[in-house]
Amino acid sequence: MKRSILVCGGTGCVSSHSRLVHDALEKELRTRGLDKQFELKYTGCHGFCEQGPIITVEPEGYFYCQVTDEHVPKLVDSLREGSVYEDLLYKDPETQERVKTRDEVPFYKKQKRLVLKNCGRINPENIEDYLKTGGYQTLDKVFNMPPEAVIEEVKASGLRGRGGGGFPTGLKWAYAREARGDKKYLICNADEGDPGAFMDRSILEGDPHRVLEGMLIAGYAIGASEGFVYIRAEYPLAVKRLAMAIRQAREKGYLGNNILGSGFNFNIHISQGAGAFVCGEETALIASLQGNRGMPRPRPPFPATKGLWDRPTVVNNVETLANLPVILNMGAGAYASIGTKQSKGTKIFALTGKIKNTGLVEVPMGITLREIIFDIGGGIRNGKKFKAVQIGGPSGGCLGEEHLDLPIDYDSLIEAGAMMGSGGLVVMDEDTCMVELARFFLSFTRMEACGKCTPCREGNTRLLEILNRIVEGKGEPRDLDLLETLGRNIIDTSLCGLGQSAPNPVLSALRYFRPEYEMHVKQKICPAGVCKDLLSYRIIEEKCKACGLCLKHCPVGAITGAKGQPHRIDPEMCEKCGECLKKCPFGAIVTAGGDRIGKNKNDYQWDHVPRTRELHDLESGRRERY
Numbered sequence: 001m002k003r004s005i006l007v008c009g010g011t012g013c014v015s016s017h018s019r020l021v022h023d024a025l026e027k028e029l030r031t032r033g034l035d036k037q038f039e040l041k042y043t044g045c046h047g048f049c050e051q052g053p054i055i056t057v058e059p060e061g062y063f064y065c066q067v068t069d070e071h072v073p074k075l076v077d078s079l080r081e082g083s084v085y086e087d088l089l090y091k092d093p094e095t096q097e098r099v100k101t102r103d104e105v106p107f108y109k110k111q112k113r114l115v116l117k118n119c120g121r122i123n124p125e126n127i128e129d130y131l132k133t134g135g136y137q138t139l140d141k142v143f144n145m146p147p148e149a150v151i152e153e154v155k156a157s158g159l160r161g162r163g164g165g166g167f168p169t170g171l172k173w174a175y176a177r178e179a180r181g182d183k184k185y186l187i188c189n190a191d192e193g194d195p196g197a198f199m200d201r202s203i204l205e206g207d208p209h210r211v212l213e214g215m216l217i218a219g220y221a222i223g224a225s226e227g228f229v230y231i232r233a234e235y236p237l238a239v240k241r242l243a244m245a246i247r248q249a250r251e252k253g254y255l256g257n258n259i260l261g262s263g264f265n266f267n268i269h270i271s272q273g274a275g276a277f278v279c280g281e282e283t284a285l286i287a288s289l290q291g292n293r294g295m296p297r298p299r300p301p302f303p304a305t306k307g308l309w310d311r312p313t314v315v316n317n318v319e320t321l322a323n324l325p326v327i328l329n330m331g332a333g334a335y336a337s338i339g340t341k342q343s344k345g346t347k348i349f350a351l352t353g354k355i356k357n358t359g360l361v362e363v364p365m366g367i368t369l370r371e372i373i374f375d376i377g378g379g380i381r382n383g384k385k386f387k388a389v390q391i392g393g394p395s396g397g398c399l400g401e402e403h404l405d406l407p408i409d410y411d412s413l414i415e416a417g418a419m420m421g422s423g424g425l426v427v428m429d430e431d432t433c434m435v436e437l438a439r440f441f442l443s444f445t446r447m448e449a450c451g452k453c454t455p456c457r458e459g460n461t462r463l464l465e466i467l468n469r470i471v472e473g474k475g476e477p478r479d480l481d482l483l484e485t486l487g488r489n490i491i492d493t494s495l496c497g498l499g500q501s502a503p504n505p506v507l508s509a510l511r512y513f514r515p516e517y518e519m520h521v522k523q524k525i526c527p528a529g530v531c532k533d534l535l536s537y538r539i540i541e542e543k544c545k546a547c548g549l550c551l552k553h554c555p556v557g558a559i560t561g562a563k564g565q566p567h568r569i570d571p572e573m574c575e576k577c578g579e580c581l582k583k584c585p586f587g588a589i590v591t592a593g594g595d596r597i598g599k600n601k602n603d604y605q606w607d608h609v610p611r612t613r614e615l616h617d618l619e620s621g622r623r624e625r626y
Helices: 011-015 018-031 069-081 127-132 138-143 147-157 169-178 199-206 208-222 236-251 282-289 318-330 332-336 369-376 410-415 434-448 454-471 478-493 497-501 504-512 514-523 549-553 579-583
Strands: 003-008 038-043 055-058 062-064 185-190 226-232 267-273 313-317 346-353 359-364 386-391 397-400 424-429 536-539 589-592 614-617 622-625
Touching: 003 011, 003 018, 011 018, 011 199, 018 038, 018 069, 127 208, 127 236, 138 208, 138 318, 147 169, 147 208, 147 318, 147 332, 169 208, 169 313, 185 199, 185 208, 185 282, 185 318, 199 208, 199 236, 199 318, 199 346, 208 226, 208 236, 208 313, 208 318, 226 236, 226 282, 236 267, 267 282, 282 313, 313 318, 318 332, 346 369, 359 369, 369 386, 386 434, 386 504, 397 434, 397 504, 434 454, 434 504, 434 514, 454 478, 454 497, 454 514, 478 497, 478 504, 478 514, 504 514, 536 579, 549 579, 579 589
Parallel strands: 003 038, 185 226, 185 313, 226 267, 346 424
Antiparallel strands: 003 055, 055 062, 346 359, 386 397, 386 424, 536 589, 614 622
């Protein structure tokens, strides 16, 4: 039996030069005459992006991390000898022990990989690999069922849309099935635009045939003969592998006319979007697919009755469609047994931010935020304290420490002021400014809005202006009430989901971190030390060694001091670039968000939030300790 060497070929590992590792392995195996004994595969994402490039060896399950092409000769030695390359095994940060297999790695222990089962295990560019896992076998079952029975099976599974809204998938299909139309369409929404989100991309890169199989099931159920994948052009690897999968499926008879002798005809086309976030909204997506500017329209009529070219259309996102082969294979009852009463199955999250273990995770609905962040994610980096998590992308909400035991399901998140969204999950530590974070996400959604409706176009502009005033130290206490009132009005009156959810980060941060907002507007302090205009710098005379490094590197000449005498910073000239903090080797420079309390330009209050020996990258909010 051949042993398999599985090299991660997801975008994360590709950016870490996993292709060099694969090519070096291929050459080394061939040179040593071992290429007949080992099957080398370039796979999709293994999930644990923090540790890439990743290699697993089957059937033993050896899990190797941070592999480079320089490791290849010794790695091949161990493969030939049947031993383990100890230095490449994952090291548990708690016990400092090396673990041999993926199942022993804490990152994977609480996951339940149903949709991602094949990612990292098969070659996504080879349909034969997918067929060996049972791929396309559900079609035999589906084609022997009436379309209405397929819809009932999906209803019974409890599957809800994974693209953000959480609408029951089977119900949407039923509307389209019942709608009148000489032609019906299915659209796979792969326009994943949330900052830090890479769930759909990873599925398409690692297991594209699963999505195609899901589209075939959906197309058969609603009576569609044509499907489109609307995908971001910024996903070149996903586009390439998807195009290969469509071609291979057509050659094998899984696409085209009279599929598997069933009489069902179905074809799939790829349409590349230009990166407009608003095109994630289904009516805007349809407008773009028709060649028009991507702008939403009022509903009803809903796309299920009047969509693409005014015909009944179902729009499902990538993860939703990828769940369908799982449901039809294991049965609706078994699938519905996973998760909570109102949220069934699993959910994929892109876990990013100030967390030790970043990557792609698939967890059962109902798992808590604490389990995801601390058990799977490994907790906060650099011994910092957890502060908040942004869940649901730029239109989601910020939840704090009191929500760590909140179960992840659609209804609980909405009640808490957040949303499931497509699955972005960004973790923040104590050094994150919640006001600046809300401003960042709002500036993104405002820039990405289409401008069609006044509440979104003008309302979010006004919200952003208020937040800009606050981070510039010009905010007033009444601004906080104005943020809340205006945000609620925008949610109630905007045309589409983008406008209706854009204020969420602002309102949720205001709801759970109001004292931080109040410090910004009342005391003119940024407790996280991020907002540039609320920072002040000074040199502690007792610690200053008069080395001259700060003076030498100050770009505006704000630092003065004679040789051998303590230096001083002129607060009126200081541009707050942080270079002095970076260069001072003695910890003599501190920052504070202090109020100006006197007429003298050097008369400042310095007891607020000392930040000794830190460099503040004030443009990005990033901080490094020295």
